[in-house]
Amino acid sequence: MEKKPIRVVVAKPGLDGHDRGAKVVAQALRDAGMEVIYTGLRQTPAQIVEVAIQEDAQVVALSSLSGAHMALFPQVVKGLQAEGLNDVLVLGGGVIPDDDIPGLKEAGVAEIFTPGTDTRDIVKYIEAHFNGGK
């Protein structure tokens, strides 16, 4: 039986223009067989939630290198929850100091991937999430 591919929205919240990491991750997830939608730059949290609904996303992967993660990532989680999308796996990546990670996790971001992450680890993390327990 063929498995349906995992659907991922890779998004750039805020005004940050650094998209090398987001695009590399998007391509790596696609090469791993996932269905990937990349939003492009300068998305508001509301716009990202909207794309997640439209694309029926199972994963929303957020990237920020501008230091706006504490303000913006939790807003995406809240927006998804407000739409009843409590099962969407929200991931974060970028230049994110260790000190900020507990707060982001508390706000509902499942995992944070910082510079130097192997893209295969992100693939493994997502696959384990959907294949284990669900």
Next chain:
Amino acid sequence: MFDSEKIAQIGEAKAKWQENTLAKVVKKNPERQPEFKTDSGITMNTLYTPEDVADLDYANDLGFPGEYPFTRGVQPNMYRGRHWTMRQYAGFGTAEQTNERFRYLLDQGQTGLSCAFDLPTQIGYDSDDDLSQGEIGKVGVAIDTMADMEILFNSIPLDKVSTSMTINAPAAVLLAMYIAVAEKQGVSSDKISGTIQNDILKEYIARGTYIFPPAPSMRLITDIFAYCAEKVPNWNTISISGYHIREAGSSAAQEIAFTLADGVAYVQAAINAGLDVDKFAPRLSFFFNSHMNFFEEIAKFRAARRIWAKIMKERFGAKNPRSWALRFHTQTAGSTLTAQQPNVNIMRVAFQALAAALGGTQSLHTNSKDEALALPNEESVLIALRTQQVVGYEINAADVVDPLGGSYYVESLTNQLEAKAMEYIQKIDDLGGAPNAIEYMQREIQASAYRYQKSVENGETIVIGVNKFQMKEEPPKGLLKVDPALGESQKAKLKKVKESRDNAAVEAALARVKAAAEGNENLMPPIIEAVKAYASLGEICGVLRNVFGEYRQQIIF
């Protein structure tokens, strides 16, 4: 440079050496890799000899420093007269905080300023805009009105210091504020010097802080060229940047090619706008990355100078030697910094700084060791500045012009990079020039970035601390944190300015900006009048957004 008989003898001798000496050793101890390649895909041979540069024509290909084609450098005696400008990019939080950091850096022997603006400023939004929330003062200083700019340069004499501003889409507005602040200090616009980045094409390609579509953006740029040629003669009106193209993942050859292709587009636009090439071209400047492949980077700077000189002389018919000379700023490669074992970054930065010096840079920013984690704190900025001071003052690397000129290897690399870059430039010309080749360049960069990531993941490329020599470490302490409450205080400051200014004068000034934007009049004079009336950056850019529209990015991955 050698006669053909001697080259043939060397070739024969080399063949013998390979067979009799080298082959035996390699057979016994195989080499570390089946082949060695630079990141531009150039094969690195075991050894270089005169054979590899047999076609080099000294007078035409290298010449003398300060003369066409400037391969060996843009000044005759380079750093024997004066070192490169040591210029650390800085800016965060409020104008007060950044002013303090500027004065600290000047006290430590830095010789020029380089200002980082926050993202709302770079994209033309005021701090009270909804889209600015979470970003105020984060990656640079927040500037809403000329009042912030007055604080930013408080007690810094603008006739004595040169200032580089990393500002692109709203460059005209920030330059206008700088001119107005200088005037308030009693310094006329012909006495100030500095640089605005003002390079919109690479924003579309790789950096992302665009506002307007290409045509009105190019018009703003050529308006600045024309205005500065008359009124601000010592200002570098653009810094055509390969830095961000490289950070986005390009190779060295792509960095030169895409940057110079952008340069060609600006020169062509200015000529089309009726400007005389020799009036504006001497004020064009460039900005490159200094990356990990040490010798290829040095060759890259040399090749870029030679290609640009040929383009300006042969393609655009420039007559003034200063129009031919490619002057550039360098920054060490941010993307090579690791979050793991951050002290190792100090060494990476030192080698990259040395490559920039050996490549003949005019100014240099050395990155701080903690930049994969946060904005740098004062201690790490000081180490970074000291690193380039060691390169400049202690190791005699600055005492001879182009010390690697004549190296068989470096000359061979210089030639090969030139050839590769020219192929890309030809391809971009065929697509109708850089403004029509944005998606092509993005695809090329993305392919290189992905290739690099895979090569790190499969261990072909070694990154210490990431895929080799890893160790357990404690999270670093003392990272710089921008106070999240700062957004509120910046908004309060803006509110106060808006309440205390003459709002009728602001409206009138904004109407003049609008009229100029709708017509053909140079935009700089009305923008200068508007900033003097304390119109905000967001208000001025808002007027321009209404007239010009906004750029929509094509999504390529």
